[in-house]
Amino acid sequence: MHISEGVLSPAILLTGALLSSGGVAIGLKKMDFSKIPEVAVLSSAFFVASLIHVPIGPVNAHLVLNGLVGLLLGWMAFPSILVALFLQALLFQYGGLTTLGVNTFIMAAPAVIIYYLFSIPIKRGNSTITLISGFLGGALGIGFSSVLMSLSLLGTGEEFISLIKVVIVAHIPVMIVEGLITAFCVAFLKKLKPELVKA
Amino acid sequence: MHLEEFAEGDSFFHKLDPRIKFLTITPSVCIIAIMKSIETSLIALLLCFVSVAFAKISFKKLFLRLLSVNLFILLLWIFLPFSFTGEAIFDVGPYSATKEGIYKASLITLKSNAIVIITITFLGTSQIFSLAHALIDLKVPKKLVLLFFFFYRYIAVIHDEYIRMKKALLIRNFKPSSNLHTYKTLAYSIGMLIIKSFDRSQRIYNAMLCRGFKNNFPIMSHFQIRSSDITFGIIILLIVSLLIVFDYG
Numbered sequence: 001m002h003i004s005e006g007v008l009s010p011a012i013l014l015t016g017a018l019l020s021s022g023g024v025a026i027g028l029k030k031m032d033f034s035k036i037p038e039v040a041v042l043s044s045a046f047f048v049a050s051l052i053h054v055p056i057g058p059v060n061a062h063l064v065l066n067g068l069v070g071l072l073l074g075w076m077a078f079p080s081i082l083v084a085l086f087l088q089a090l091l092f093q094y095g096g097l098t099t100l101g102v103n104t105f106i107m108a109a110p111a112v113i114i115y116y117l118f119s120i121p122i123k124r125g126n127s128t129i130t131l132i133s134g135f136l137g138g139a140l141g142i143g144f145s146s147v148l149m150s151l152s153l154l155g156t157g158e159e160f161i162s163l164i165k166v167v168i169v170a171h172i173p174v175m176i177v178e179g180l181i182t183a184f185c186v187a188f189l190k191k192l193k194p195e196l197v198k199a
Numbered sequence: 200m201h202l203e204e205f206a207e208g209d210s211f212f213h214k215l216d217p218r219i220k221f222l223t224i225t226p227s228v229c230i231i232a233i234m235k236s237i238e239t240s241l242i243a244l245l246l247c248f249v250s251v252a253f254a255k256i257s258f259k260k261l262f263l264r265l266l267s268v269n270l271f272i273l274l275l276w277i278f279l280p281f282s283f284t285g286e287a288i289f290d291v292g293p294y295s296a297t298k299e300g301i302y303k304a305s306l307i308t309l310k311s312n313a314i315v316i317i318t319i320t321f322l323g324t325s326q327i328f329s330l331a332h333a334l335i336d337l338k339v340p341k342k343l344v345l346l347f348f349f350f351y352r353y354i355a356v357i358h359d360e361y362i363r364m365k366k367a368l369l370i371r372n373f374k375p376s377s378n379l380h381t382y383k384t385l386a387y388s389i390g391m392l393i394i395k396s397f398d399r400s401q402r403i404y405n406a407m408l409c410r411g412f413k414n415n416f417p418i419m420s421h422f423q424i425r426s427s428d429i430t431f432g433i434i435i436l437l438i439v440s441l442l443i444v445f446d447y448g
Contacts (some may be wrong), residue, residue: 004271006310010233028342033414036342037407038400040349044357045396047350049389051358055377065389072393083347087354090322090330091202093268093315097224098232159282159300163275177382184386185393193394 138182
């Protein structure tokens with residue numbers, strides 16, 4: 001989920017860059033040197049997982065999983081998502097260098113919100129609560145991201161409104177699928193590797 | 200997984216000091232991103248094409264890359280021309296495309312393509328690891344660069360794990376479709392991938408400790424800046440300043 005180069009206004013690009021720098025600074029502070037390999041290899045895993053194409057009705061969508069990233073990494077989602085987007089900008093030119101700040105914030109801020117909202121219910125709740133929190137975490141992660149994406153387009157120009165409507169509607173099925181996958185995934189992780197689910 | 204598609208080569212750009220690349224591309228992309236006039240954006244795009252000639256990269260690969268990037272731009276072309284109020288050019292049903300809308304969509308198309316091309320010719324022509332090294336020299340926080348380094352280093356390894364799991368699913372006749380079984384299977388595969396990655400990261404860290412890791416990566420080879428690097432840097436910064444003058448003039 002990202003906005004291409006050359007679309008957004010300078011004010012929005014700058015705001016995004018500043019907000020993301022703040023988030024990345026907090027994330028780096030929380031990440032000791034001993035945690036770097038763990039956060040890095042988990043980021044590689046999320047990167048690979050985002051290449052998986054999931055059938056949604058007649059089409060395929062690729063996973064974003066920012067809710068799951070938040071649940072596993074907390075504030076360290078900011079540096080994790082930043083390096084992934086930076087690599088994408090270098091290798092595939094999806095997103096891009098000037099939009100790096102905005103796109104990082106669009107994906108990482110919801111991840112941190114999801115972490116604060118759902119990591120405790122997932123850790124402490126019974127299996128039903130875990131599944132429900134996981135579903136909401138995955139679905140709202142995408143939901144918040146599409147809201148932030150819409151806001152950054154709207155802040156650039158009100159002319160984007162018809163595009164925004166389409167973007168939001170297109171994300172509803174993605175939200176449901178991300179919710180289901182995140183729910184099953186956290187339930188699975190809680191059973192096999194409880195220490196991974198942060199709280 | 201072959202990711203660094205444009206990094207092999209022997210051109211001027213391939214030999215350029217990666218630090219100079221970062222120092223020149225950052226102002227360049229920022230200026231292009233905030234350009235207001237279509238004329239300057241067009242000049243910028245043409246200059247970016249000139250850099251393609253210097254970087255000697257395959258036009259076919261570049262074209263394919265631009266094609267995929269322009270899919271999103273195509274979406275903008277469907278909506279933007281009809282969203283602006285102004286002088287109508289033509290009508291489609293109840294909607295009319297305005298001059299302002301088409302101007303804005305063209306502006307975005309030019310700028311977007313210019314930035315993509317310049318990113319490929321400047322940064323795509325270096326190995327990711329030398330770019331990471333350059334970032335350390337440019338005083339980017341060390342934790343962030345180390346994170347990037349390990350992240351990139353292990354993508355191929357984790358991708359191999361994923362391919363192995365995918366084969367295992369295929370052998371068991373897994374056919375993805377839109378149902379709960381598919382989503383559950385994929386979720387468990389992702390979960391397994393995460394657990395394997397976590398365990399691997401612990402082994403990596405232990406191995407690093409065994410080799411005396413003290414929050415630092417010693418760098419054995421250093422970049423040597425040449426006079427051609429500096430000349431190149433000055434030329435690019437001159438072009439960038441000229442473009443600013445044109446755009447606001």
